[in-house]
Amino acid sequence: MERVAIIGASMTQFGQREEWIRELLAEAGIACLEDAGVDPATVEHLYVSNMASGEFEGQGGIMNALAHDLGALPAYTERVDQTSSSGGAGIYAAWRSIASGASDMTLLVGGEKMTHPSTAETTDIIASITHPCEYKHGLTLPSFAGMTARHYLERFDAPRESLGKVAVKNHKNGVDNPHAQFQKEVDLETVLESPIVADPLRLYDFCPITDGSAALMLCPESVAKEYTDEYAVIAGVAGATDTHVVHERPDPTVMGGVVESGQQAYEMSGYGPEDIDVAELHDMFTILEFLQMEGLDFADHGEAWKHVEEGRTERDADRPINTSGGLKSKGHPLGASGVAQGVEIYEQLVGEAGPRQVDADVGLCCNVGGFGNCVITTIMEAAA
Amino acid sequence: MERVAIIGASMTQFGQREEWIRELLAEAGIACLEDAGVDPATVEHLYVSNMASGEFEGQGGIMNALAHDLGALPAYTERVDQTSSSGGAGIYAAWRSIASGASDMTLLVGGEKMTHPSTAETTDIIASITHPCEYKHGLTLPSFAGMTARHYLERFDAPRESLGKVAVKNHKNGVDNPHAQFQKEVDLETVLESPIVADPLRLYDFCPITDGSAALMLCPESVAKEYTDEYAVIAGVAGATDTHVVHERPDPTVMGGVVESGQQAYEMSGYGPEDIDVAELHDMFTILEFLQMEGLDFADHGEAWKHVEEGRTERDADRPINTSGGLKSKGHPLGASGVAQGVEIYEQLVGEAGPRQVDADVGLCCNVGGFGNCVITTIMEAAA
Numbered sequence: 001m002e003r004v005a006i007i008g009a010s011m012t013q014f015g016q017r018e019e020w021i022r023e024l025l026a027e028a029g030i031a032c033l034e035d036a037g038v039d040p041a042t043v044e045h046l047y048v049s050n051m052a053s054g055e056f057e058g059q060g061g062i063m064n065a066l067a068h069d070l071g072a073l074p075a076y077t078e079r080v081d082q083t084s085s086s087g088g089a090g091i092y093a094a095w096r097s098i099a100s101g102a103s104d105m106t107l108l109v110g111g112e113k114m115t116h117p118s119t120a121e122t123t124d125i126i127a128s129i130t131h132p133c134e135y136k137h138g139l140t141l142p143s144f145a146g147m148t149a150r151h152y153l154e155r156f157d158a159p160r161e162s163l164g165k166v167a168v169k170n171h172k173n174g175v176d177n178p179h180a181q182f183q184k185e186v187d188l189e190t191v192l193e194s195p196i197v198a199d200p201l202r203l204y205d206f207c208p209i210t211d212g213s214a215a216l217m218l219c220p221e222s223v224a225k226e227y228t229d230e231y232a233v234i235a236g237v238a239g240a241t242d243t244h245v246v247h248e249r250p251d252p253t254v255m256g257g258v259v260e261s262g263q264q265a266y267e268m269s270g271y272g273p274e275d276i277d278v279a280e281l282h283d284m285f286t287i288l289e290f291l292q293m294e295g296l297d298f299a300d301h302g303e304a305w306k307h308v309e310e311g312r313t314e315r316d317a318d319r320p321i322n323t324s325g326g327l328k329s330k331g332h333p334l335g336a337s338g339v340a341q342g343v344e345i346y347e348q349l350v351g352e353a354g355p356r357q358v359d360a361d362v363g364l365c366c367n368v369g370g371f372g373n374c375v376i377t378t379i380m381e382a383a384a
Numbered sequence: 385m386e387r388v389a390i391i392g393a394s395m396t397q398f399g400q401r402e403e404w405i406r407e408l409l410a411e412a413g414i415a416c417l418e419d420a421g422v423d424p425a426t427v428e429h430l431y432v433s434n435m436a437s438g439e440f441e442g443q444g445g446i447m448n449a450l451a452h453d454l455g456a457l458p459a460y461t462e463r464v465d466q467t468s469s470s471g472g473a474g475i476y477a478a479w480r481s482i483a484s485g486a487s488d489m490t491l492l493v494g495g496e497k498m499t500h501p502s503t504a505e506t507t508d509i510i511a512s513i514t515h516p517c518e519y520k521h522g523l524t525l526p527s528f529a530g531m532t533a534r535h536y537l538e539r540f541d542a543p544r545e546s547l548g549k550v551a552v553k554n555h556k557n558g559v560d561n562p563h564a565q566f567q568k569e570v571d572l573e574t575v576l577e578s579p580i581v582a583d584p585l586r587l588y589d590f591c592p593i594t595d596g597s598a599a600l601m602l603c604p605e606s607v608a609k610e611y612t613d614e615y616a617v618i619a620g621v622a623g624a625t626d627t628h629v630v631h632e633r634p635d636p637t638v639m640g641g642v643v644e645s646g647q648q649a650y651e652m653s654g655y656g657p658e659d660i661d662v663a664e665l666h667d668m669f670t671i672l673e674f675l676q677m678e679g680l681d682f683a684d685h686g687e688a689w690k691h692v693e694e695g696r697t698e699r700d701a702d703r704p705i706n707t708s709g710g711l712k713s714k715g716h717p718l719g720a721s722g723v724a725q726g727v728e729i730y731e732q733l734v735g736e737a738g739p740r741q742v743d744a745d746v747g748l749c750c751n752v753g754g755f756g757n758c759v760i761t762t763i764m765e766a767a768a
Contacts, residue, residue: 061513068628076623079465099484129445239460244452
């Protein structure tokens with residue numbers, strides 16, 4: 001089977017945007033087609049990663065609208081929803097589309113418009129993905145994050161500061177990402193003294209609410225060569241699901257979906273954790289960066305905090321994590337986030353990451369829906 | 385590439401249901417696994433066709449919930465939305481999943497819960513898929529149907545009665561479908577004297593608002609043989625998109641997405657219209673049955689009404705259409721409808737259609753989103 005290549009990428013400015021979802025998707029889609037040098041009329045399949053355009057804006061049918069707006073008719077189009085991991089699911093959907101022979105020129109656009117309702121309304125839409133036996137008792141995603149963080153810190157004797165250092169690192173990286181929502185550094189003291197949200201986690205342990213869109217252009221490797229010599233290849237991609245009821249999981253510090261999807265993606269790619277030069281992890285909450293580092297075998301169970309304390313995940317160190325700024329600083333427009341992770345790894349692999357550039361031949365994205373309810377792991381490599 | 389087989393099918397009772405979306409999906413999913421004799425723990429990919437669980441019930445994350453409820457963890461799961469054609473899109477997604485090698489045992493469950501809000505609220509959710517330049521002026525899907533019907537009748541000198549006969553035929557078929565919302569015949573006079581909705585179309589030219597769910601179990605043909613000798617194969621499947629703005633289409637009586645997806649599905653399958661023994665068409669409005677018959681080359685342009693007048697689409701005639709009762713009598717729970725079309729064709733091909741059984745080796749489904757905005761055509765054949 002022929003390998004699946006990525007030949008172009010784009011992301012809009014993330015943050016509070018005036019544009020509605022259709023405009024954000026079109027903005028990223030047009031920029032991606034231009035970046036790849038692809039005529040929209042040649043697009044065969046168009047995937048739109050989005051969780052909730054209907055809930056946020058009363059807008060359905062955004063995939064048909066986008067195909068129309070891009071001039072991509074009569075391309076097949078479909079909306080892919082996997083909550084916060086819709087973007088990663090879109091990468092997987094685009095991969096299957098090409099690998100099955102259904103499509104060559106395949107465009108993926110992910111986006112979400114979230115900042116216009118009140119924080120309470122937005123939180124309510126997001127909370128609807130958790131199990132009612134939990135969320136009706138106040139167990140929203142931030143609550144799980146707080147309890148998990150407390151459990152982790154106590155069980156593994158990790159200092160509270162180690163979580164704060166995830167935020168500090170990702171904000172530092174975000175300064176060099178012109179599309180990030182927050183392009184400013186924060187110091188550890190600011191993180192540790194910010195308002196408590198879900199004890200022990202504070203405001204700066206959480207990603208913001210964000211509008212934005214991101215896109216990737218994919219095709220078979222033989223077709224990619226007609227467009228460019230500088231492309232990336234999807235070496236492995238897999239997804240897995242964990243319990244809908246979070247308290248049914250045997251160990252709150254183990255994300256089963258991360259472990260399962262990671263193992264499958266490693267197996268498919270032939271790479272192991274030691275081969276991953278750079279990674280984008282789903283730091284919706286700082287504690288999640290630890291859990292994914294461990295689930296993906298970047299660190300032993302209960303040891304990820306030491307890697308962070310030792311600075312091994314900084315941009316100039318062993319294995320840089322979240323060079324884009326992560327969800328923490330870049331922002332988290334649900335359907336866009338997994339695609340934007342892919343954009344960062346693609347840019348790192350083809351040498352287009354500008355001031356964020358690291359030395360990387362193989363990169364990984366881990367995109368998480370819910371509190372690990374759905375997880376997609378994607379491994380990319382630079383064209384040989 | 386190995387062929388993709390269907391080894392089991394189910395649908396819930398369609399109609400006004402007390403159960404919410406999660407329960408409806410689980411009901412069809414469990415029944416389908418039982419019908420196929422498949423252990424839920426062996427499911428690798430689970431696709432959920434659904435347009436708007438968030439808009440209708442404030443319920444997100446239904447794919448994760450269903451994987452949990454079925455005992456299918458850690459199966460990969462994804463929600464597929466293509467508005468009213470989400471079910472057909474789910475068939476295509478399941479096909480790509482298997483054809484790409486990503487998954488063997490692949491479960492597709494489509495469903496929608498729609499009857500609990502007011503008709504105005506439900507109509508508003510559905511209208512959100514049309515372009516605001518049209519729906520803000522009252523051009524909802526029923527309006528397009530009315531205008532298109534008037535145009536068709538005048539241009540092709542077709543009698544108003546021919547549209548009514550579509551409703552009469554489909555209701556007659558629905559009497560023998562124990563899962564149909566309406567299991568009762570209607571006579572032509574009743575149709576023609578029912579209240580006007582969008583002139584010249586009347587209440588009985590429209591499908592009802594419905595709750596329900598349907599499911600299909602798919603796998604590679606070599607795996608299918610381990611389960612059963614009686615299975616169907618997907619011979620061709622394709623999707624296409626038409627303009628979001630309906631008035632930009634060159635001819636209101638030609639559904640471009642039907643023509644395009646039909647041609648691609650015929651080409652992929654090696655079959656032509658003359659080979660199709662039985663078909664399920666998307667009769668959300670009676671006029672759509674004419675337009676799809678013509679788009680799929682079952683009839684020449686402007687001639688479908690004659691086939692209906694001559695009774696050639698009846699269950700005991702040349703090419704039976706909508707033996708299930710169609711959306712008209714069976715009901716139209718958006719995400720379920722395309723899957724339920726597949727259920728009917730599967731049952732016809734494996735000889736499980738009971739009193740609705742016709743003699744068929746090859747069958748076709750055409751599932752339409754919006755007013756032809758997105759269309760999926762699927763061609764199935766009985767196992768050799």
